[in-house]
Amino acid sequence: MASKSYFQFILFLLSLSNFSLKCCSLRNVDKETDFNKWVSWNIQNHQKKALWQAESVSQQVPGAGGRVLDGKLWKAETNKVRITVCQNGTGDFKTIREAIKSIPPYNTRRVILEIKPGVYREKVSIPKTLPFVTFLGNSSDPPTITGNDTASVPGSDGKPLKTFQSATVAVDADYFVAINMKFQNTAPHVVGSMGEQAVALRISGTKAAFYNCSFYGAQDTLYDHKGLHYFNNCFIQGSVDFIFGYGRSLYENCYLNSTAKKKASLTAQKRSSSSIDSGFSFKNNVVTGSGLVYLGRAWGDYSRVVFSFTFMDKIVLPQGWSDWGDQKRDTRVFYGEYKCSGPGANLTGRVPWARILTDEEAKPFIGT
Ligand SMILES: *[C@@H]1O[C@H](CO)[C@@H](O)[C@H](O)[C@H]1NC(C)=O
Ligand SMILES: *[C@@H]1O[C@H](CO)[C@@H](O)[C@H](O)[C@H]1NC(C)=O
Numbered sequence: 307m308a309s310k311s312y313f314q315f316i317l318f319l320l321s322l323s324n325f326s327l328k329c330c331s332l333r334n335v336d337k338e339t340d341f342n343k344w345v346s347w348n349i350q351n352h353q354k355k356a357l358w359q360a361e362s363v364s365q366q367v368p369g370a371g372g373r374v375l376d377g378k379l380w381k382a383e384t385n386k387v388r389i390t391v392c393q394n395g396t397g398d399f400k401t402i403r404e405a406i407k408s409i410p411p412y413n414t415r416r417v418i419l420e421i422k423p424g425v426y427r428e429k430v431s432i433p434k435t436l437p438f439v440t441f442l443g444n445s446s447d448p449p450t451i452t453g454n455d456t457a458s459v460p461g462s463d464g465k466p467l468k469t470f471q472s473a474t475v476a477v478d479a480d481y482f483v484a485i486n487m488k489f490q491n492t493a494p495h496v497v498g499s500m501g502e503q504a505v506a507l508r509i510s511g512t513k514a515a516f517y518n519c520s521f522y523g524a525q526d527t528l529y530d531h532k533g534l535h536y537f538n539n540c541f542i543q544g545s546v547d548f549i550f551g552y553g554r555s556l557y558e559n560c561y562l563n564s565t566a567k568k569k570a571s572l573t574a575q576k577r578s579s580s581s582i583d584s585g586f587s588f589k590n591n592v593v594t595g596s597g598l599v600y601l602g603r604a605w606g607d608y609s610r611v612v613f614s615f616t617f618m619d620k621i622v623l624p625q626g627w628s629d630w631g632d633q634k635r636d637t638r639v640f641y642g643e644y645k646c647s648g649p650g651a652n653l654t655g656r657v658p659w660a661r662i663l664t665d666e667e668a669k670p671f672i673g674t
């Protein structure tokens with residue numbers, strides 16, 4: 307996603323110019339000078355950043371035979387450990403929790419937990435002190451980690467868990483990877499009831515990646531809490547706000563399946579200030595399922611979500627986006643769409659503050 311300054315620049319432009327709400331719809335752009343300036347600035351910034359990244363972010367690591375982007379990660383990957391988890395006792399551990407407990411704190415090596423097929427009824431937590439953990443399942447029979455805690459269920463102290471602690475799997479560590487895994491929270495959501503947020507997975511560590519994973523829940527399935535995250539070829543299902551948080555994430559080739567019975571929102575991105583580098587970008591996704599859904603509703607004042615090259619089924623509400631009843635957010639959020647298809651991508655009824663991105667505007671959102 308784009309840099310912080312990039313968005314501060316947009317906000318700067320919006321506040322400087324005489325943009326009215328109507329004028330902020332870039333679909334109606336009359337090639338304003340500000341807009342043109344912004345576009346050329348955007349291209350330059352993007353190119354500059356690419357150069358900068360190649361030259362100064364990379365590190366010289368002994369043994370790497372050149373510069374690498376992340377020395378710590380490079381070292382961890384060259385020194386992997388593999389342990390197996392199997393419920394029938396033929397692996398190193400029978401439960402995922404035991405396997406995690408066996409990893410020394412402040413681990414510097416990639417630890418691959420090869421998790422054999424099965425349903426693991428466990429509440430799993432990977433603390434901050436255990437980076438470089440990989441959950442590796444079998445693609446022909448992905449293991450399931452399941453639970454049913456909700457925000458209102460009492461914890462060990464007798465107080466409600468709250469959304470944050472309802473997660474079946476909670477990852478506070480950096481450099482987490484999951485491949486061919488199924489994460490589940492089976493607690494149902496009843497329309498209109500309270501405290502039924504039930505997270506399947508919460509990811510709070512940075513530099514995490516998920517390949518071929520599925521996330522099943524109802525309300526608040528995937529807590530994309532914070533950090534830099536990448537999702538590829540994943541299936542994500544839920545009813546209300548089922549992808550939410552402050553994360554700075556790219557979702558590529560994913561399938562977003564709504565199980566909403568009424569009006570709901572797919573995402574609730576919580577960027578709460580213009581200086582936070584966060585946002586969700588969905589590229590080459592499919593949006594389908596049931597209900598009537600907004601692509602996003604603004605949990606934070608500066609919520610930022612972009613959909614590109616995505617097929618949208620008829621379940622997407624014509625308005626597309628919701629400010630969650632707070633109109634000041636209309637000028638602050640960044641909700642963009644680029645080259646989407648399908649009946650839900652019809653732009654006729656979109657809120658005027660939705661942005662239909664040009665090639666240049668889209669570029670910062672569609673690469674890693
Ligand atoms: C235990 O589970 C593994 C992986 O699913 C399987 O390959 C193996 O045959 C099983 N062994 C026994 C004794 O059940
Ligand atoms: C995955 O599971 C299938 C079927 O149970 C088995 O044939 C295959 O060897 C497994 N693959 C790995 C990498 O364990």
Ligand SMILES: *[C@@H]1O[C@H](CO)[C@@H](O)[C@H](O)[C@H]1NC(C)=O
Pocket residue numbers: 427454493
């Ligand atoms: C949650 O699952 C447990 C079994 O793991 C079950 O005893 C309990 O009734 C379930 N709670 C709800 C609300 O479904």
Ligand SMILES: *[C@@H]1O[C@H](CO)[C@@H](O)[C@H](O)[C@H]1NC(C)=O
Pocket residue numbers: 445485486517518539
């Ligand atoms: C992802 O799943 C596909 C099958 O759907 C499989 O071919 C591929 O190897 C899997 N990727 C990884 C990283 O295991």
Ligand SMILES: *[C@@H]1O[C@H](CO)[C@@H](O)[C@H](O)[C@H]1NC(C)=O
Pocket residue numbers: 563564565566594595596
């Ligand atoms: C998607 O959700 C709908 C319910 O909204 C369900 O009927 C359907 O089976 C789900 N699709 C997949 C691929 O699981």
Ligand SMILES: *[C@@H]1O[C@H](CO)[C@@H](O)[C@H](O)[C@H]1NC(C)=O
Pocket residue numbers: 652653654
């Ligand atoms: C988009 O929606 C409008 C209003 O419902 C309709 O008139 C128009 O034909 C639709 N466009 C496409 C390409 O389906």
